[in-house]
Amino acid sequence: MIELVDVHKRFGSLEVIKGISASVAAGEVVCIIGPSGSGKSTILRCINGLESYEAGTITVEGVKVDRDAPSITAVRTQVSMVFQRFNLFPHRTALENVVEGPIYVKREARDAAMEHGRQLLERVGLANKAGSYPHELSGGQQQRVAIARALAMRPKAILFDEPTSALDPELVGEVLAVMRLLAEDGMTMVVVTHEISFAREVADRVLFLDHGVIVEEGKAAEVLSAPKHARTQDFLRRVLRPI
């Protein structure tokens, strides 16, 4: 359902994506790993038009992703995004954050949206935090609200941009648990992450990016346990045994 064909992207004179082609099927969980600066977050942000790209094509369900075209709204309502730093709206409660898109973008009836919002908060384990403001929640709770906000759009896929990187270590588990739940329910997910064990356990496929190209890709178990490429081996060694 997500198709990338020879995508190139540059920031000024620096080319950060150098011809990436990949596809994500419906119901698939794809993890993107790689060193910082490899372009993994950028490629994710290109998929829902937060970044533009110069060459190649990205399509979501056959619709070309073009951030300057009116069709971008349709793309974004189908592909939600979860950010590293949560980016919840600080002036709205957890529930208000969740129902903002359904009510104001999709124009759903207020009562129905609220009801759906409550169900989603319950699903991420925060039924009792509906009336709390983001600054009253821990990082892990904020990220789970952000996941509920993404789900509220009834998306066909969710993009996760290092969803646990800004969390204290003891809060990582609760967020990953929610993500695993989504994966089990068959949600299409593209996850940029450093959580190798999560990728091994939950991902169907892993892409290893370095310097703007896909160095290695394949089944999660194969890439993570028996990497073929030297750069993948080197990266995994450094992530798994930092000292």
Next chain:
Amino acid sequence: MDTFLRQSIEFLPILAQGLRLTVIVTIGSLALSTALGLVWALMRVSGNRWLAGFAKSVVNVIRGIPIIVQLFYIYFVLPDFGISLTALQAAIIGLGVAYSAYQSENFRAGIEAIDRGQLEAAQSIGMGWWLTMRRVILPQAFKIVLPPYGNIMIMMLKDSSQASTITVAELALQGKLIASSTFQNTTVFTLVAALYLCMSLPLIWIVGRLEQRFGRR
């Protein structure tokens, strides 16, 4: 002291007429400058090069001309082009336009202070530019903008006295008229100053409270 009180009772009703005009000019130009300032600020952050450039030029031209000259221009020059305004209308429009430049810079600073992640979160749930502004950016910018906005209010209250230069008989001009016909300069101008303080001190206090409440976050 006795004479001061006696003269005060005599002058205050006349000064009250001026006070009324001062309040009308201040509130009128405050409303106009707020609306116009918001328009300039939104044009500046619209991402459209032409709109942003236009708004920037307008703001710079307005900032580069003294308020008094702008008032003269609107009251004395516009009639040559077939636009005749009453002195009060000219004062409100003149001060409103002049202050829209400062309002705009304040609003723009508030909008640009909002974390970029907020814009991206709004976009990621399919919000367009206008909806993002209305539902996400402006409500947050409001808190940042409020304390400086209070200061602008106080400055406008005092600058409303410039309307006297185009014959609006507001507080300052009314005082001058009484003083020049009675020669009771001390009494009259003490009263005028006291009346301005009666309005500005509460405003200053409110702004202080707002800064305490929103300033730290």
